Amino acid sequence: MSLFFEDLRIGAETQLGAHVFTKEAIIAFAILYDPQPFHLSEEAGKASIYGSLIASGWHTAGACMRLIVDHRERQRAASAARGEALPKIGVSPGVRELRWPAPVRPGDRIVYSGRVESLSETKRPQWGLVASRTFGVNQSGVEVLSMIGAVMWERRQG
Amino acid sequence: MDRLYFEDFPVGQIRQYGDFEVNTLRIKAFAEQFDPQPFHLDERAAQATMAGGLIASGWHTAVMLHRMNYDGFLKRMASQGGLGVEEIKWTRPVRPGDRLTAKCTIAAARPSKSRPGLGIVDFAFEVFNQKGETVMTETLIALVERRPVAEGAAR
Numbered sequence: 001m002s003l004f005f006e007d008l009r010i011g012a013e014t015q016l017g018a019h020v021f022t023k024e025a026i027i028a029f030a031i032l033y034d035p036q037p038f039h040l041s042e043e044a045g046k047a048s049i050y051g052s053l054i055a056s057g058w059h060t061a062g063a064c065m066r067l068i069v070d071h072r073e074r075q076r077a078a079s080a081a082r083g084e085a086l087p088k089i090g091v092s093p094g095v096r097e098l099r100w101p102a103p104v105r106p107g108d109r110i111v112y113s114g115r116v117e118s119l120s121e122t123k124r125p126q127w128g129l130v131a132s133r134t135f136g137v138n139q140s141g142v143e144v145l146s147m148i149g150a151v152m153w154e155r156r157q158g
Numbered sequence: 159m160d161r162l163y164f165e166d167f168p169v170g171q172i173r174q175y176g177d178f179e180v181n182t183l184r185i186k187a188f189a190e191q192f193d194p195q196p197f198h199l200d201e202r203a204a205q206a207t208m209a210g211g212l213i214a215s216g217w218h219t220a221v222m223l224h225r226m227n228y229d230g231f232l233k234r235m236a237s238q239g240g241l242g243v244e245e246i247k248w249t250r251p252v253r254p255g256d257r258l259t260a261k262c263t264i265a266a267a268r269p270s271k272s273r274p275g276l277g278i279v280d281f282a283f284e285v286f287n288q289k290g291e292t293v294m295t296e297t298l299i300a301l302v303e304r305r306p307v308a309e310g311a312a313r
Contacts, residue, residue: 033221035228036237049238049273049301057240058221062192065217069194090208091197091248092216098243127208147243152208 003079004087004156005128008116016067016112016134021055023106029059054103060110060145061098064134067112068149090127090152098147102138110136110144117148127152162235163305164277167264175230176260178222180214180252188218214252219294222252223285226260236303238276244297250287257288265297269304276301 023042030039034056037044045053076086104110114134122129130153136145182201189198197209204212214222252258266280279302285294 033225036232036239038239049276054239056224057242058217058224062217062221065215066192066194088208089195091213091251094216094245094247095243096245098246100240100242103239 003075003084005119005130005153006156008119008130008153010116010119012116014071014114014132016064016071016114018109018111019063019067020109021059021063021104021106023053026053026055026059026104026106029062030056034058050103052103052105054105055108057098057100057145060100060104060136061147063110064112064136064145064147068114068134087154087156089154092149092151093129095147095149098145100145102142102144104138104144108144109139111138112136112145122152124152126155126157128155129153160234162231162302164236164267164269164279164302165305166235167267167277167279167302169264169267171264173231173262174259175262176223176226176258178226178258180222180254180256180258182212182254185212185214185218185254188221189215193217209251211251212254216246216248216294219248219252219258219285220246220296222258223260223283223294223296226258226285227262227281227283230260231262238301238303241278241299241301244280244299246294246296248294250291250293252287252293256293258293259286260284261286270301273301275304277304278302 038048038054039056042053114132117133118131120129129150131148131150133148138144193215196203197207197213198215201212261284263282265282268278270276270278279300281298283296284292287293
């Protein structure tokens with residue numbers, strides 16, 4: 001199979017992989033981008049409603065994006081190895097319904113998966129728009145992230 | 159430094175703040191870790207893409223906004239974290255050399271039904287570049303502590 005917009009199917013599911021959040025990485029992210037006390041130290045985390053240090057929701061989302069890109073690259077490498085043409089992947093107009101239903105704590109292993117929600121036309125004839133719902137679930141089966149992201153995807157020419 | 163509580167975020171209130179300098183180093187450092195696509199990593203490769211040159215990851219713009227929020231008011235706010243984001247729109251590319259500012263409008267505010275000490279606030283953010291163009295919008299829903307009633311004041 002190839003990977004152009006026309007080859008994508010609504011409902012298709014993808015296992016994206018897993019990411020382990022270490023205490024060090026949680027704090028390093030927080031220092032740069034989200035230095036709220038409960039993302040910065042165990043002591044402040046204990047004093048918060050969460051009862052421990054927790055990862056910034058933006059960190060949980062960033063780790064997800066990384067796995068999405070890595071997964072796409074693996075697919076493209078496999079496709080290239082079969083001598084198939086590769087579609088261009090465009091930019092994203094946005095995301096919606098991003099939810100952090102439960103916190104991510106140090107040592108948590110989050111497994112991410114995705115499902116194609118919709119495939120739509122765009123104003124540009126060579127590009128389609130793919131919207132996918134992505135989930136992150138921890139080692140106890142609790143959902144910690146969900147969102148619907150969209151990305152422009154090249155259509156087969158002619 | 160006065161703490162900002164739920165009661166300090168009335169609907170319609172507007173704050174403007176921030177001056178975040180976007181540079182190539184920061185764009186690439188974020189992308190290497192979280193979003194290693196060609197148009198976020200390499201100027202040459204980016205030329206051949208839809209972006210037409212190096213652009214910041216949308217997630218990077220989101221955390222640049224978040225950092226401006228922190229410095230602008232979040233560090234004073236009695237925050238108990240975010241519940242989620244209704245929508246993020248990346249309306250224009252963010253490129254090296256851009257300087258970003260932020261505007262926050264309180265879109266909704268209500269006491270939490272399940273947690274009496276907390277309120278829920280909907281923050282509508284807009285991020286602008288140095289030309290005043292909107293590069294991103296975001297609506298974030300967050301938990302904020304209600305102002306504690308001082309000893310004796312409630313009697």
